[in-house]
Amino acid sequence: MVLKLVISLLLVGIHGKPCPKGDTNLKSNSEQGKVSVTIMNEIDDVIDLYWVDFDGNEKPQGEIMPLSDTVRNSFAGHAFRARWSKNKDIIVAEFIMPIGKREVIEYIQNCEDIGTNLRVTARDAEFASLSHDPGAPCQGASKDWSCIKYLTAADLSLRNKNEYGLQPNETLRESNAYRTVDDSYIRQIPNIPSVSNSPGYHKMSFTQPMRDILIDWYFLRRNDSMHKHDVIPGGYTNNHKVAIDKIDLDKFPKIHSALVREMRQILEWWTGLKLKHTSTFGVRIYRRDSVLINHVDRCDTHIASAVIQIHQEADEGWPLELYLPNGKVAEVYLQPQELVLYEGAWLRHGRPMRFKGNEFANIFSHFAPPDWRGPNTPNAAHLYNGVPKHRLTTLADSPGIHHSNYHDQFLDSKNKPQIYTSEELSSPSQPPKVPKKKEQRPNKFNPFSSLFGGSRQNQDL
Structure with missing residues (x-):
């Protein structure tokens, strides 16, 4: 019994929980203030996002790339549905913008009808x-x-x-x-x-x-x-x-x-x-x-x-x-x-x-x-x-070559171009004798x- 439970939990971890069946009554019901929603796609595949209007009809809102996120501006009471791009019959998430919040995060998680997140190696x-x-x-x-x-x-x-x-x-x-x-x-x-x-x-x-x-x-x-x-x-x-x-x-x-x-x-x-x-x-x-x-x-x-x-x-x-x-x-x-x-x-x-x-x-x-x-x-x-x-x-590291007027910056005592080796340029114990330049950087x-x-x-x- 314990072994079956462990196997079941492992399969859930690989394939995800059951995909949502979908609410046939889902629809937007109000416009009570602006809401910014960050939608996190944790599925290793493209997801199609839809706004569900006040009559329950889906209006395409574009794609969400695999393992990526998108920010959308909406309104409290607006409803959304996400479907798997490869099989639009499979719903992966539904959510309604909450009242009283200006920013929310919604997660689209892997579910069992989609499968694993293994890298495809066929190509x-x-x-x-x-x-x-x-x-x-x-x-x-x-x-x-x-x-x-x-x-x-x-x-x-x-x-x-x-x-x-x-x-x-x-x-x-x-x-x-x-x-x-x-x-x-x-x-x-x-x-x-x-x-x-x-x-x-x-x-x-x-x-x-x-x-x-x-x-x-x-x-x-x-x-x-x-x-x-x-x-x-x-x-x-x-x-x-x-x-x-x-x-x-x-x-x-x-x-x-x-x-x-x-x-x-x-x-x-x-x-x-x-x-x-x-x-x-x-x-x-x-x-x-x-x-x-x-x-x-x-x-x-x-x-x-x-x-x-x-x-x-x-x-x-x-x-x-x-x-x-x-x-x-x-x-x-x-x-x-x-x-x-x-x-x-x-x-x-x-x-x-x-x-x-x-x-x-x-x-x-x-x-x-x-x-x-x-x-x-x-x-x-x-x-x-x-x-x-x-x-x-690299040649850009201390003291570094950062300009094309190389001859003007790297001159030896006889006013001839001095060519430094990569060892001299990279060795802190034998730095070339060039004027020190304060590194440009923010205070913090x-x-x-x-x-x-x-x-x-x-x-x-």
């Missing part, structure tokens, strides 16, 4: 076959490159300062002239665990569903839905001086949802973890002379991410730059219908090279493990794959504060 071989060789040579004109080029401090020293970073007329701060690497939020880096068995990035080709979702849609919508992009806050780009464009994915929910579903499968394959969607935005369309300096992403939501390259009209290649441990820098060159997966909350990344071309169209997609709550998560640095010891040995650490003005909580980077 692993497909994704692996689309992966690129990180050692493939970069040959021919750079605008045609699909490869990864690896650089050292010596290579960075040869850069033309006028072709990299924010230029003096693009920033109000003298210290930010020629800046290629942002200094903010760096204290989160040693507390963000790796989520993939990789250097933190992975290059691959589009899946066929991605092609079907994005390519024809992009070329159609660039003719009727492209508009000027708002100024991106935070000081990471120069789009307050060099205008860029946007096709707003949020206005195309079917495209957005289909892409999120595909990206979730790809990133779960790469990390081997269950992931919840946190943000997918774009299409961001960069123009000639655009710059995005190296930075780290939000520490709570941007843990496993992707840059999705849709289209480009370039005179030269425009790589995604990655600051790697042990004093190396990777330039990741993509062609249309390719993407790079990356762990942006700890891996400094950007496009500090000034774009030479007419059009460069990206989408950005971000995910996180469901149990991740940011660096303050208990035992954060030891979760998943942990934090490797060499994490803080807040991962959502901005040193450049505004709140990072609402920024998509």
